[in-house]
Amino acid sequence: MSRDERIDAYIARQANFARPILEHLRAAVHAACPSCEETLKWSAPTFMYGKEQLAMMAAFKAHATFGFWKGSLVVGENDRQTSAMGQFGRLTSVADLPDDETLHTLIRKAMALTDAGVKPARAKHPKPPIAVPDDLRAALDAESKASATFDAFPPGARRDYLEWITEAKQAATRDKRIAQAVEWMAEGKKRNWKYEKC
Known part of the structure; x- marks a missing residue:
């Protein structure tokens, strides 16, 4: 299990409500994916599986977030995704997360997608045509x-x-x-x- 001291420091400086959420998520990822490695990307704790991002978590003033890099391929589309980054909406307590068995299943699904070489879905945003003056x-x-x-x-x-x-x-x-x-x-x-x- 590869742990990064910068993640320890990140969690330690978060609000009281956020620390248990982040610790729980960290433990869940390492339990389901013992070979994952931790790092910081975009100043947020990120879990790497092989050479690809597996998941990411972050804390803000009033909520925390957690999301898979291959998001909708792992959990499908849901309304919570629009309320905050990630796929689980605004997390204010550990109770906002799925139970451990479900969370571990989702983490293993994300790993399987990576093993299969599946790339994350990217929405295309075509630019509207410009009329020729x-x-x-x-x-x-x-x-x-x-x-x-x-x-x-x-x-x-x-x-x-x-x-x-x-x-x-x-x-x-x-x-x-x-x-x-x-x-x-x-x-x-x-x-x-x-x-x-x-």
């Missing part, structure tokens, strides 16, 4: 190579140019950016072409 469209239409390049770009490459142009604060800056964009696109270049690997 009339002044840019007119400039592109006047230069067929630039227009063809822009229209053939993937959405992210088009967005790079559109954001750069529409974020200009002054009309003169916007006009310069449009002229530069058309020149680069006529050469087949993306907005950040200088940083692309050859």
